[in-house]
Amino acid sequence: MGKLAVRESPDSFPFDSREGVSLYRLMRIIRRCEEPLNRIYREGKIGGYLHLYIGQEAIAAGLIPLLRSDDYLLSAYRDHGHAIARGVDPKRIIAELYGRVTGCSRGKGGSMHIYDTGRNFLGGYGIVGGVVPLAVGVGFAIKYRGGDQICVCFFGDGAMNQGAVHEALNMASLFKVPCLFVLENNGYAMGTAVERHSAVTDFIQRVSYGYGIASERVDGMDLVEVREVAERAIAYIRKRSAPYFIEAECYRYAGHGFSDTAQQQKTYRSDEEIERWKQRDPIEIFGRRLREIGALSSSDEEEIDAEARRIADEAIDYAENSPEPPMDELYEHVFTEAG
Amino acid sequence: MLNVKYGEAIRLAMIEEMERDPNVFICGEEVGQYQGTFRVTQGMLERFGSSRVVDTPISEAAIVGLVTGAAMAGLRPIAEMMTFSFALVAMDQIVNHTAKISYMSGGQVKVPVVIRGPAGTGNQLSAQHSQSLESWYSHIPGLKVVMPATPNDAKGLLKSAIRDDNPVIFMEHAGLYGMRGEVNEDPEYLVPFGQAHIMREGSDVTIVSYSHMLNTCHRAADQIAQEQNINCEVIDLRTLVPLDVETIIRSVRKTHRVVVAHEEARNTGFGAELSARIYELAFDDLDSPIERVAGPDVPMPYAKNLERAAIPHDDDVIAAIKRVVNLA
Numbered sequence: 001m002g003k004l005a006v007r008e009s010p011d012s013f014p015f016d017s018r019e020g021v022s023l024y025r026l027m028r029i030i031r032r033c034e035e036p037l038n039r040i041y042r043e044g045k046i047g048g049y050l051h052l053y054i055g056q057e058a059i060a061a062g063l064i065p066l067l068r069s070d071d072y073l074l075s076a077y078r079d080h081g082h083a084i085a086r087g088v089d090p091k092r093i094i095a096e097l098y099g100r101v102t103g104c105s106r107g108k109g110g111s112m113h114i115y116d117t118g119r120n121f122l123g124g125y126g127i128v129g130g131v132v133p134l135a136v137g138v139g140f141a142i143k144y145r146g147g148d149q150i151c152v153c154f155f156g157d158g159a160m161n162q163g164a165v166h167e168a169l170n171m172a173s174l175f176k177v178p179c180l181f182v183l184e185n186n187g188y189a190m191g192t193a194v195e196r197h198s199a200v201t202d203f204i205q206r207v208s209y210g211y212g213i214a215s216e217r218v219d220g221m222d223l224v225e226v227r228e229v230a231e232r233a234i235a236y237i238r239k240r241s242a243p244y245f246i247e248a249e250c251y252r253y254a255g256h257g258f259s260d261t262a263q264q265q266k267t268y269r270s271d272e273e274i275e276r277w278k279q280r281d282p283i284e285i286f287g288r289r290l291r292e293i294g295a296l297s298s299s300d301e302e303e304i305d306a307e308a309r310r311i312a313d314e315a316i317d318y319a320e321n322s323p324e325p326p327m328d329e330l331y332e333h334v335f336t337e338a339g
Numbered sequence: 340m341l342n343v344k345y346g347e348a349i350r351l352a353m354i355e356e357m358e359r360d361p362n363v364f365i366c367g368e369e370v371g372q373y374q375g376t377f378r379v380t381q382g383m384l385e386r387f388g389s390s391r392v393v394d395t396p397i398s399e400a401a402i403v404g405l406v407t408g409a410a411m412a413g414l415r416p417i418a419e420m421m422t423f424s425f426a427l428v429a430m431d432q433i434v435n436h437t438a439k440i441s442y443m444s445g446g447q448v449k450v451p452v453v454i455r456g457p458a459g460t461g462n463q464l465s466a467q468h469s470q471s472l473e474s475w476y477s478h479i480p481g482l483k484v485v486m487p488a489t490p491n492d493a494k495g496l497l498k499s500a501i502r503d504d505n506p507v508i509f510m511e512h513a514g515l516y517g518m519r520g521e522v523n524e525d526p527e528y529l530v531p532f533g534q535a536h537i538m539r540e541g542s543d544v545t546i547v548s549y550s551h552m553l554n555t556c557h558r559a560a561d562q563i564a565q566e567q568n569i570n571c572e573v574i575d576l577r578t579l580v581p582l583d584v585e586t587i588i589r590s591v592r593k594t595h596r597v598v599v600a601h602e603e604a605r606n607t608g609f610g611a612e613l614s615a616r617i618y619e620l621a622f623d624d625l626d627s628p629i630e631r632v633a634g635p636d637v638p639m640p641y642a643k644n645l646e647r648a649a650i651p652h653d654d655d656v657i658a659a660i661k662r663v664v665n666l667a
C-alpha cells in the first residue's frame with residue numbers, strides 16, 4: 001500500500017461551512033466512540049469480534065449525511081461508523097456491543113450486526129461479501145415499487161474475491177437497480193495486502209468493464225473529495241435508476257479485529273506504514289480545511305472534541321447501566337410473529 | 340510421547356504428512372504469511388515454501404473447487420477454512436462436487452482432500468460465526484466427518500484423513516486449540532476412522548458425544564459420580580462418518596441408559612441419528628428413553644447470558660443423566 005498520491009485541494013470549499021463543521025463533529029464522534037472499545041473489550045465487557053472503523057471516518061461522514069431518510073443502508077461487520085453517521089444513537093450501538101437489551105439489536109447481534117430499521121439501516125453482516133446480494137435485493141424492491149430511493153452498501157476490498165459479490169454486481173447492472181456500492185479499500189483483507197489477494201487491483205476496471213457499472217475512485221481520507229464523488233453518484237442513481245460503484249482508498253489504523261495485535265500486524269505491515277497513513281488523518285485533513293476558511297477555531301475544535309467525548313462517555317454509561325436481555329429473549333424472533 | 344496443544348498436534352500431523360508425501364499441500368486464507376488465524380499453520384510457510392503453503396483470497400467456493408480439482412489430478416490437498424461458518428459459501432462445491440465425484444465417475448476418479456478448520460460455538464461470536472453443522476456433512480454420502488476431542492486424536496485422525504482416498508471434513512474446535520495432552524510421536528501412528536473411544540468406563544449410564552462437548556460430559560460425569568454415585572461411561576465417537584455403532588451398542592447393553600450430547604441444534608442434529616440407531620438396534624436393552632442434550636433451536640445470540648443458555652453446559656448433561664436414571 002501507499003500508492004495513493006496526495007491530491008491538490010479543491011480551490012474553493014465546496015459546501016456550506018456550517019455543514020462542514022457538523023461533518024467534522026460527526027467524524028470526531030465516530031472516532032471518540034470507538035477509541036475506548038478495545039480497552040472495554042480487554043475488560044471483558046465486549047465479546048465476539050470487534051472491528052474498528054478508525055481511519056476510515058471520512059467515507060461514512062462524507063457520504064451518508066447526503067442520503068435522504070428514506071434511503072437504505074447496509075454494511076459489513078465494520079459497521080459502527082456507518083451506523084453513527086446514519087444517526088443511529090451511539091448509546092444503542094455501545095449497548096449492543098455490551099450485549100444489553102437496550103442495544104439496537106436487543107443485544108442479540110453484537111458489534112457486527114447493527115440494525116436500526118427506524119433509520120433504514122438494514123444491518124451489518126459478518127460473512128465477507130454476503131451483504132452485496134442483499135443490497136441488490138433492496139435496490140430491486142425500490143425499483144419494483146417505483147420509488148426514487150437508493151440503497152447504499154459498504155464492503156471491503158477482500159469482498160471483491162467472493163463469487164456472490166460478482167453475481168450480484170452483474171445482476172445490479174442487468175436489472176438497473178438504484179444501488180450505490182461503496183468499496184472501502186483499506187489495503188488489506190485481514191493480513192493479506194490487496195496485491196496479494198487480487199490479480200487485478202484496479203477495482204474500478206473490474207467493475208466498470210466487467211459489469212458496465214459507472215465507477216469512480218476517490219481518496220477516502222479526504223471528506224471533501226468523498227462528498228463530491230458521492231453527490232455525483234447519488235444524483236446519477238436517482239436520475240437513471242442505475243447502479244454506481246465507488247472505490248474509496250483508505251486505511252484502517254487498528255488491527256483487523258481485537259485479536260490482530262500490534263505484534264501480529266508485523267506479519268503484514270510496518271509501523272512506518274501506519275505512521276505514514278496517520279499523517280493523512282481524515283479528521284486532521286478536514287479540520288485543516290475548515291480552519292483555512294475560518295470555519296473552525298481552535299476553541300471550536302476543543303468544544304467539539306469535548307462534546308464527542310461526552311457522547312462517547314454517555315453511551316458507555318448507558319450501556320454499563322442497561323440490563324441484559326431477559327432469558328425468554330432466547331427463543332424470541334427466531335420467527336417473526338404472524339400478523 | 341510429546342506434550343503439546345491440540346492446535347500444535349494438528350500442525351504436527353500436517354508437517355509429518357507433508358514431509359512424507361510431496362503431493363500434500365495446504366491452502367487457505369491467512370495460512371502462510373500471517374501464520375494462521377489460530378496459529379495452527381505457524382511456521383509452515385517458512386518450512387515448506389509458498390508452493391506448498393498457499394495463501395488464498397477470501398474465496399471459499401474456489402478454494403474447495405481448487406483442492407478438489409487438484410485431488411482429481413493426483414495431489415492430496417488440505418484446505419483450511421478460516422472457520423466452518425465460511426465453508427457455507429463453498430457448500431455447492433463440497434456437496435455437489437467434492438462428495439459425489441467418486442460415485443458419479445463410477446469409481447474412476449478419487450478425491451483425497453481434507454477440508455479442515457475450527458467449527459463449533461462460543462466466544463460471543465453470534466449468529467453468523469458461531470454454529471455447529473456437523474450433521475449437514477454427515478448427511479452427505481461420500482463425505483467422512485471427523486471431530487477430534489484430544490491432541491492425540493487430532494494428530495492421529497488428521498494423518499488418517501490426509502492418507503484417506505476420500506474427501507474428509509475435519510472439524511476442529513476453536514475452544515480446544517489450547518488444550519494440552521500427550522501425543523504419540525511416531526510418524527506412523529494413525530488413529531483409524533470408525534473406532535470410537537471409551538474415554539471413561541462406567542456401568543450406569545452411557546454418554547455418547549464428540550469434540551468439545553466431551554469436556555462438559557466429563558465434568559458432569561464427575562459431579563454425578565460424586566453426588567449420586569452414578570457411574571457414567573463416556574464414549575468419544577471421534578468420527579461421525581464412519582460411525583462406530585458397535586461400541587455404542589455394546590455400552591448400551593451394559594448400562595441400559597443413554598444420554599447423547601452435542602453442541603449443534605437439537606432439530607435433526609446428530610443426536611437424532613444416534614438415538615434412532617440405538618432404538619433400532621437395542622430398543623429392548625433400554626430401561627428408559629434416550630435423552631438428547633443439544634443446543635436450542637435458535638441462531639446463536641450475542642449477549643453473554645443468552646449465549647450461555649444456547650450452548651449446553653454441565654447442568655444440562657447432569658439433568659439429562661438424572662432423567663435417564665429416573666432421579667429427576
Ligand SMILES: Cc1ncc(C[n+]2csc(CCOP(=O)(O)OP(=O)(O)O)c2C)c(N)n1
Binds near residue numbers: 127156188
Ligand atoms: C466468507 C468469509 N470468509 C472469511 C471470513 C473471515 N474474515 C472476516 S473479515 C476478513 C477480511 C475482510 O477484508 P475486507 O473485505 O478487505 O474488509 P476489511 O476488514 O478490510 O474492512 C476475513 C478473511 C469471513 N468473515 N467470511
Ligand SMILES: [Mg+2]
Binds near residue numbers: 156184187190
Ligand atoms: Mg480491507
